[in-house]
Amino acid sequence: METTAVRKERVRMGGLSKVYPNGTVAVQDVDLSINEGEFLCFVGPSGCGKSTIFKMITGLSEPTGGTLDVMGTTPKQARKQSDTAFVFQDHTLLPWSSVIDNVALPLALRGVSRKERLLEAERVLELVGLKDYMKSMPRQLSGGMKMRASIARALVSKPKLLLMDEPFGALDEITRQTLQFELLDLWSRDQEMTVLFVTHNVFEAVFLSTRVAVMTPSPGKIAAVIDVPVPFPRNESFRTTPEFGQIVRTVSDALKH
């Protein structure tokens, strides 16, 4: 069991369940352990409970059964330690603030001085390639650039755990692939950062992850956890390898059960 004992455990779910007051079983008996430096994708159709798991890890929703440890403590405590960052499908940039002020927001909320937080924001904007647009307003950016800004905002606090809920779901395929590649690049720069990524796109899941957790609906369960033993850096050619196709097939098969 303890194959990766050297690395720290970031998230641990034990018999995790969520039953909504109306009786809907959103998540049932999920056991999963996610370690430092992993890139884990939850993949599944809508209604499979992947977003519910995401909400429970963030502390937006309370489990109704089982245990859930995040960064060795409760989700709420973990959030208070500010080691966690979030990216949603919606870019959630404040329309009245410039890009750089938006990116610096998590630091501003923590009371970091203006000079220091703008410096940090500039650093991550450079990473995502938006340095030239830092004075722009969000509405002047394209969908992909807004998502880059949103990712920059998540990275500004140097998180140990990055939670992403279908971040590329609203983007076109070409932008989506570019951003997937960039995201892997950002992740590879910080070996300690764990990424939890929710998606309904099998190709996306396989391209990005070290492990894919396949979820099936009613009730939401993990049908399989599939390793993607392909070394990083992965580039566009990975998408056309037979290996890629085979893993995609395995994941797709698991989804059908």
Added chain:
Amino acid sequence: MREEIVKGAANPSRYLSETKPRVVSERKSYNSRPAWLKTALPPLVAFVIFIGGWELVCRLADIKPFLLPKPSDIVQAVIENGANLWVSVYTTIMEAVLGFLLSVVLGVGFAIILASSKFVERIVYPYAIIMQTIPIVAIAPIIVIWFGAGINAIVIIAFLIGFFPMLSNTLVGLHSTDQNMKNLFYLYNASPLQSMFRLRLPSALPYIVAGLKISCTLAVIGAIVGEYIAGIGGGQGGLGYAITVAASRLQTAYLFACGLSASVLGIAFFLLVNAFSKWMLSSWHESEMKSSDG
């Protein structure tokens, strides 16, 4: 028949492909000068015809000026009483502006307090609604009794009439923050104060601006109503006071001049607030954006 059905089926898509470019071209022509003139010219022509007709009818039918003064009589009344009229207008402006500013500051302030606590809101808000339904004219005499005739009472009446639209608009705005944004602030451990001033208040700005537009015209009305009831109280009389005096003396032309000044004042006040709100929202909100995204 068959042809008709085919046509009907083809129509929606044709509409879609046709309407889009048309909208764009309309927008463009709106911004250019000739189109602007095109929109301004018809009402201007109508205005000239209306005034001319009015003058003509009054002269031909020999209508008594105290019943219906000619436009030229009104202009003359303005020229003859220019100084008095200006004092009245100026006084009303002062009262309306003071009342308006009070209603903005207190309206937004109270909305922030109510929105910060569900508990307080549940207690206070029903009464705020009840108070809003009380006609201002009905309570104006009480205000005069409490605060004395003159500018104090008038400012308070102008304030009261604009206060509730500000309060309720701001409150609705503070309650309609985007849920995803609220989650974001929650997840990044924002304090209630940070959420209020960095998220909820800025998001409520479009609603606040809508409230400003309502309250600013109401403040002018409130000031004039206040002057009807509270009089001058030793100070200078505003437009409302001038109107009551002119009416009692049957100075109909001056009455018209006062009425026109009051509406010009209301329009000017509105345009000013409108320009201010455009400037405030232009950078980010859809309702006030000049052109489509670049």
